Amino acid sequence: MKILLIGEYSRLHNSLKEGLIALGHDVILLSSGDYFKKFDTDYSFHSSFTSGHWLPRKIKNIIHKLTGIDLSKAERGLRFYLLLPKLKNFDHVQLINSDAIETFPFLSRLLYKKLFKKIKNRSLLICGDETPVIDYLLKKETDYCILTPYFENNSLKNHFEYPLKYAAKNYRRTFDWLSENCRNLITSDLDYKIPMDKMNYKTHFIPNPVNSNKIKFQDQEINEKIVIFLGINRSSYIKKGIPYFEKALRIIQEKYPEKVTVIITENIPYSDYINRYNTAQIVLDQIYAIDQGYNALEAMAKGKVVFTGGGNDFIDHYNLKERVNIHATPNIDSLVNEISFLIENPEAIVVIGNRARAFIEREHDHINIASQYLAAWK
Missing domain, CATH: 3.40.50.2000 (Glycogen Phosphorylase B;)
Structure with missing residues (x-):
């Protein structure tokens, strides 16, 4: 099989790629490298211009402060779009999560639609914050969870911008679209399997791959x-x-x-x-x-x-x-x-x-x- 993996936050996809290659498959990984972590990737959509140079970074920060618009997201979306012509003849594509491209949700959906026209077999991995996971945690049915500090002190909301965004309408729309257009939902550990089960989603539970x-x-x-x-x-x-x-x-x-x-x-x-x-x-x-x-x-x-x-x-x-x-x-x-x-x-x-x-x-x-x-x- 020729397999496309999109997104990387922890080296999960790199290790999975190594396992798939050992089994004789052809694998390409696309990611941003996840900022300072700099994970390996075959093709990168990292926002190197708006994040890697002093003046563009300064302008980006000013625009973000005045308008709330993050130019780095726009750059990542553009770079992914420019990579689309290279993404041909794959048998399967897997997204690391619904925000795998790390761009604006409306742009993510547009890019996913273009990609999915070329690749019919798709899966969505739930290995971190995701809409149903956050929905479940917001119900406060567990003794504690990653949102506990926010529950105890709402002034910490800015520290939880990333997980809470998945409960917003635009990110929810992206997840819902992907859950309908991906053949499989896969969870990587119990922190995600249990919430997905509780929210009545059928998933394949597959533990994280580690290349020992x-x-x-x-x-x-x-x-x-x-x-x-x-x-x-x-x-x-x-x-x-x-x-x-x-x-x-x-x-x-x-x-x-x-x-x-x-x-x-x-x-x-x-x-x-x-x-x-x-x-x-x-x-x-x-x-x-x-x-x-x-x-x-x-x-x-x-x-x-x-x-x-x-x-x-x-x-x-x-x-x-x-x-x-x-x-x-x-x-x-x-x-x-x-x-x-x-x-x-x-x-x-x-x-x-x-x-x-x-x-x-x-x-x-x-x-x-x-x-x-x-x-x-x-």
Whole structure:
């Protein structure tokens, strides 16, 4: 098959591409590279002019402030349009989400319609914020979720501009059109499967693909100090519960000044990010999650002890008898207690890290996952 993958936010599509190629398929990936993360892509619709040069960026910011219009979205839409003549003879196309082109919703629909005239078999991946997911979270039926800080303090609304946009009329219209014109809806983890089920959407649940061949397992050598890593993305700082980690780390550093080293990074490219935590035994990923996001999975593949989603729904789904990560909740005392246990019992770091790697190889192997995608597409 000749397959087109559109959009990339986490390396999910890159890993899926590698699995599909290993199975003998021809795959092309289009994306913006996702800003500072700079993910690999075959063709790019990155807004390099309005984002990469001082004067256009300054003009863009002024226009956005005065009118609310984001010229970067217009540039991405234009660049995608210019790529359309190259997108021929594909057997299947998959979108990373309904905003895969990262342009204005009306322009997205226009571009999707042009693309879909050429490609009849299509799928829509739900692996992040999406209209039915946000609709479900806004019902407040869970103990906590990524919108909890917004529910608790409406003044934080600006921090939730990205997820809340999917509840707006124009984005909702795009999702509804895609759900009618894509053969398959696919969810990548339980944080999206459960809301989609609750909102009565039928989806294929296929776990995130991880190419363990590219991720070297690291035996967790415990030296005099335990290294703890926290990578911050400012755009999702509140949404991922980073303030809880920061407060817990301050307590840990006061409690164990001679036993821990803390590494904190902010808004760095993906290639730098994955290298920065190589020396860490513990990685703090996110609060408010049921399942693991992509950064957490890659850290687990390296044998790190990752604080992320790992509660009862996750344990039950994968029938786990022992912990493969640490379930991070919006509770500072719980976080401090869990980190303290690992510092005082470093042998647990080795054991959980080994389990984490085995779990990734068993449940997230990129070639096996690629086979599941092929089955769903057919």
